[in-house]
Amino acid sequence: MVTDHRTLGYCLFRSIEFPFLAEALMSNRDISQGGQLNRVVVTGFGVISPLGLDWSDTWSGLVQGRSGVGVISDFDVTGIPVQIGGQIKGFDPSAVLPAALVRRTGRTTHLALAAAVAALHDAKLEIEPDAAARVGVIVGSAYPPLRAVIDAHAAFERRGFMGISPYAFTAAGVVGPAAEVALHLGARGPSASLSTACATGATCVGEAMELIRSGRADVVLAGGADDTLTAFELAIAARAKALSRRTGDPERASRPFDRQRDGFVMSAGAGILVLESAGHAERRGARIYGELAGYGATTDAYNLTVPDPAGVAVERALRTALTEASAAPEEVGYVNAHGTGTPLNDTAEIKVIRRVFGEHATTVPVSSTKSMTGHMLGAAGAIEAAVALEVLRSGITPPTVNCDDPEDPAMNFVAHKAQHHQVDVAVSNSFGFGGHNAVLVARRWTGGGDGPVR
């Protein structure tokens, strides 16, 4: 058969004219509902943070404005100019995971596994063997398992080939969190570890939404985990001038949107959400936290570490996510900002919020929970998506602590103390080194089951 180039050209032209059709054809979407996409809801949270070993303790810490940042005590910080961080206190992986699994995996994977188990438990969901093929896992980390690599290399230097553990090869890989979660829980649908640096958690949740919308999975465990609190990782982050040097005042060091901010505080954490198609969740009578209605992903392509000061790509991510959720900017009742507390991020983020929300920018509550948790890197975006969903349910917006002298005094940064607001639409911003931007929009769930995305 001879390929007719004119026909190919015609197809391309038609695809541009009907982008939705092209997308449906290319991504193997489930078109059993006449090409309509499945709605996505969240039914379970698994969170481990410097504020607590579960979601309940983490949320109550956030509402109280408690800081999880302290002086590092888990390792020797001598000679490192930054000696503070958000450590996870009292986490014992052996309490929730089999000994052999704990042994062959590193701490980031332990956190991801424990959070995934907690998320499924919270969703009251069991993965039955005949439904396993419809359960996916999208879990990533911003950083590779450096601790395992460093330990294995030290043993290799000291004792040569026979000094290397046979699990060093798998432990040094970057798929640990997703692969071990899928293996441990028996999830047999699509799985992957995705990374977009500090936006990883939001990217994993956003891409997991796409798996459900398109009908490629009914349930996806999605989120991120990172444990970069080692002497080496603290030192390299400090060397990159990313971290706050407010070492003598740990609880006041993470100061998003405050004029005296001087960098972020590095923390460990894990956040896994259970995403389900609305139909699946309603059929099994699940408790629904809210709907994930919009996701916008863009890239600055401006600089590896410096955000585009004009925020052009961030603005596009935010507008895309809102459009996907059919939400006008004035409908947004809460923004969980990326708000790292680095001078450049916060200024650029304020600019975008001002542009997108217009007059509403001075009334919508915008807070950075990183002021309390520190920056949990790959976990941050997923935990902050949980925050946005909990705001919809509870009507409480957690504060930005340490925001004593706000850069934009006309905006409501929910300074110091939580506020009460009835919120129907909440936004969570996440941006990462590499210019990765991911914005999620959550909507209060009012029922509607299988119905199509608006």
Next chain:
Amino acid sequence: MHIADDEKELLSRIAAIVEKVSGLTAAEVLPDKSFSGDLALDSLSIVEIAFSVQEEVGVEIPEEDLARLITVGDLLDFVRKHAEES
């Protein structure tokens, strides 16, 4: 009498290692059990057991010897023989 006690002690040390690496219970680890058949261990777990024996008992098990250690008893014999040598 002494030899039997030593034998028992070595078996319990190896059984503890197998339990830690594989999640099997130590009581299942008996001399006549084969690693890959009876105990259903994958090849990486078997290397990990040899690695732990090396770390904890101090007897190095080269890869070419490991391939010939089929049962728990074979491993016990190997360790006993080489512990005497060192």
